[in-house]
Amino acid sequence: MNNLAMDGQPAACAACEGTGIEVLPNFSTAEARICACSRRCTQCGGARYLFSRDAAGRDIARPCACALREMRVRRYNEARIPSKFANARLRPQYRDKDNERAFSMFKLLAAEFQPGHKGIVLMGEAGVGKSFLVAAFLNEIIVRHGIGAQFQDFFHLLKDLRSGYSQDRPESELIEPLVNIDVLVIDELGKGRNTPWEKDILDGIISQRYNNRKTTIFTSNYTDSRATTLVERVRSRDWNPGDGEVELRDTLQERVGSRIYSRLREMCDFVTMSGHDRREAL
Numbered sequence: 077m078n079n080l081a082m083d084g085q086p087a088a089c090a091a092c093e094g095t096g097i098e099v100l101p102n103f104s105t106a107e108a109r110i111c112a113c114s115r116r117c118t119q120c121g122g123a124r125y126l127f128s129r130d131a132a133g134r135d136i137a138r139p140c141a142c143a144l145r146e147m148r149v150r151r152y153n154e155a156r157i158p159s160k161f162a163n164a165r166l167r168p169q170y171r172d173k174d175n176e177r178a179f180s181m182f183k184l185l186a187a188e189f190q191p192g193h194k195g196i197v198l199m200g201e202a203g204v205g206k207s208f209l210v211a212a213f214l215n216e217i218i219v220r221h222g223i224g225a226q227f228q229d230f231f232h233l234l235k236d237l238r239s240g241y242s243q244d245r246p247e248s249e250l251i252e253p254l255v256n257i258d259v260l261v262i263d264e265l266g267k268g269r270n271t272p273w274e275k276d277i278l279d280g281i282i283s284q285r286y287n288n289r290k291t292t293i294f295t296s297n298y299t300d301s302r303a304t305t306l307v308e309r310v311r312s313r314d315w316n317p318g319d320g321e322v323e324l325r326d327t328l329q330e331r332v333g334s335r336i337y338s339r340l341r342e343m344c345d346f347v348t349m350s351g352h353d354r355r356e357a358l
C-alpha cells in the first residue's frame with residue numbers, strides 16, 4: 077500500500093498520529109513514550125540542538141524538536157492521567173449531540189490556551205464521559221503544546237492531603253505543586269464526606285490558583301439543577317432501625333458551599349453534559 081498521502085507528505089504514523097509520542101495504559105496511570113517512528117532524530121543526529129549562524133556571525137543553538145518531544149513525554153507522565161483514559165483524544169468521532177457544547181469548549185481551550193485562561197466546570201451524571209473528555213483535553217495540551225498539567229481525583233486528593241498533614245509534612249510540600257501547575261484538573265468535585273476541613277483545603281487551593289492566574293478544570297456529578305444533580309440516599313439524622321432512607325439532591329452550590337461556588341463562577345465557564353452511559357462503549 078502507498079504510504080504517501082495525497083499531497084505527497086508521508087502519512088502520519090497511526091500509533092502517534094504524527095506527534096512522535098505514543099500513550100499506552102500502564103499500571104494505574106497512562107504512560108507516554110517516544111514513538112518508534114521518532115526514536116531516531118534525523119534533524120540533529122542525537123545532539124538535541126540545532127545550530128545555525130546569525131547575521132553577525134554568532135553561533136546560535138536552539139532545541140531540536142526531539143528535545144521538546146522528550147520534555148512533553150515527561151510532562152505527560154507527571155500529569156498522572158488514569159490508565160483507562162490512555163486512548164482519550166479530542167477526535168471528531170467522540171463528538172455527538174450530548175457532548176457537543178462541552179467538546180467544543182475543550183477543543184477551543186486547547187487551541188487558544190494561554191496561562192491564566194479561564195477554566196471549565198464540567199457537570200453531569202456519572203458515566204456520560206466527563207473525565208474522558210478532560211483527559212482528552214490534557215492529552216492535547218501536553219502532547220501537542222507542551223503545557224504542564226495534572227489530573228487529580230478529588231477524593232484521592234483529600235485523602236493524600238489528610239495523610240500528608242497527619243505525617244506533619246510541610247504545607248508547602250503538599251499544596252505548592254497543586255497551586256503552581258499550569259493546568260490542574262480536579263475530577264469528581266464534591267465527592268466524599270465534604271467536611272468543613274475539606275472545604276477549607278479546597279478553597280485554599282483554588283483561591284491561590286486564581287490569584288496566581290492558573291487554569292483549573294473541574295468535573296462533578298453535582299449540577300446546577302435539582303433535576304439532573306446526583307441523587308444520594310442517606311439515613312436521616314434521627315434514623316431508627318426500620319426507617320427508610322431520605323433522598324438528597326444537593327446542587328453543586330449546596331454541595332461545595334456558596335463561597336467556593338462563587339469563586340468557581342469567577343474562574344470558570346460552566347457546562348452540563350447529558351446523555352447515555354458511555355462506560356461500556358469506550
Ligand SMILES: [Zn+2]
Pocket residue numbers: 089090091092093094095096097111112113114
Ligand atoms: Zn509514531
Ligand SMILES: [Zn+2]
Pocket residue numbers: 117118119120121122123124125140141142143
Ligand atoms: Zn533532534
